[in-house]
Amino acid sequence: AQSVTQLDSQVPVFEEAPVELRCNYSSSVSVYLFWYVQYPNQGLQLLLKYLSGSTLVKGINGFEAEFNKSQTSFHLRKPSVHISDTAEYFCAVSEDGSGYALNFGKGTSLLVTP
Amino acid sequence: NAGVTQTPKFQVLKTGQSMTLQCAQDMNHNSMYWYRQDPGMGLRLIYYSASEGTTDKGEVPNGYNVSRLNKREFSLRLESAAPSQTSVYFCASSLTGGGEETQYFGPGTRLLVL
Numbered sequence: 001a002q003s004v005t006q007l008d009s010q011v012p013v014f015e016e017a018p019v020e021l022r023c024n025y026s027s028s029v030s031v032y033l034f035w036y037v038q039y040p041n042q043g044l045q046l047l048l049k050y051l052s053g054s055t056l057v058k059g060i061n062g063f064e065a066e067f068n069k070s071q072t073s074f075h076l077r078k079p080s081v082h083i084s085d086t087a088e089y090f091c092a093v094s095e096d097g098s099g100y101a102l103n104f105g106k107g108t109s110l111l112v113t114p
Numbered sequence: 115n116a117g118v119t120q121t122p123k124f125q126v127l128k129t130g131q132s133m134t135l136q137c138a139q140d141m142n143h144n145s146m147y148w149y150r151q152d153p154g155m156g157l158r159l160i161y162y163s164a165s166e167g168t169t170d171k172g173e174v175p176n177g178y179n180v181s182r183l184n185k186r187e188f189s190l191r192l193e194s195a196a197p198s199q200t201s202v203y204f205c206a207s208s209l210t211g212g213g214e215e216t217q218y219f220g221p222g223t224r225l226l227v228l
Contacts, residue, residue, distance in 0.1 A: 009154070032213050032214045034216075036219075041222075042221055043118070043204055043219035043220050043221045044157075044206075044217075046216045049216065051214050090156060090157065094213035094214070101159075102213070102217060104156040106155060107156050
C-alpha cells in the first residue's frame with residue numbers, strides 16, 4: 001500500500017519569493033501523483049498531476065512539480081508567489097490499477113505575506 | 115454547470131442525533147466519494163461508490179452509512195452522532211473511478227457534534 005508524506009506542515013514565505021512544497025511517497029508499484037489546493041473555506045481543486053511521460057509537470061497558476069522516481073518525490077514549486085497563493089496544499093497518490101484509492105498527505109499550509 | 119454541490123454547509127448536532135449529508139453532481143460522473151478532513155490529518159476516505167448501485171467502505175467507515183440514490187446523488191448518514199465525528203465532510207466525483215482521474219470536490223459541510 002502507498003503512503004504520502006508532506007514534510008512541512010507550514011511554509012511561510014514573502015510575496016514574490018520562490019517556494020517549494022515537499023512530497024514523498026512510498027509504493028512498490030507504478031503510481032499516479034497529484035497536487036490539490038484548498039483555498040480557505042472551499043473544497044479542493046486540482047493543481048496538476050503526473051500520469052506518465054515527462055517528469056516535469058506544469059499546472060495552473062504558475063505551479064509546476066517534478067516527479068523523481070529514484071527519490072520517490074513529487075515536489076511542488078513556484079518561482080514567485082502571490083498573496084492569493086495562500087492556501088492548503090495536498091499531495092496525493094494512487095497506484096496504477098487501484099481504482100478509487102487516492103491517498104492524501106496531511107497537507108502543507110502556505111502563508112504568503114507582503 | 116454547478117459541479118459538485120453539498121448541503122447543508124454547516125450543521126450543529128447533539129450527541130446521539132442523526133442527520134444526512136447530501137451530495138449531487140451534474141457532470142455525469144460514475145464514481146462518487148465521501149471524505150472527512152480533520153486538522154493535521156489530510157483527507158480520509160469514508161465510503162465510495164464506483165457506479166450507480168454499488169458502495170464500498172473506505173479507510174474510516176465506522177459510524178456512517180451511505181446511499182447512492184441515483185447516478186447524480188450520493189448521501190452520507192450519521193445514525194447516532196458522536197463528538198469524534200466533528201469534522202469537515204467533502205463529497206467528490208470522478209468520471210469512472212480510475213486511479214489516474216481527477217476528482218472534483220464539493221465545497222464541504224462543516225459538522226460540529228456537541
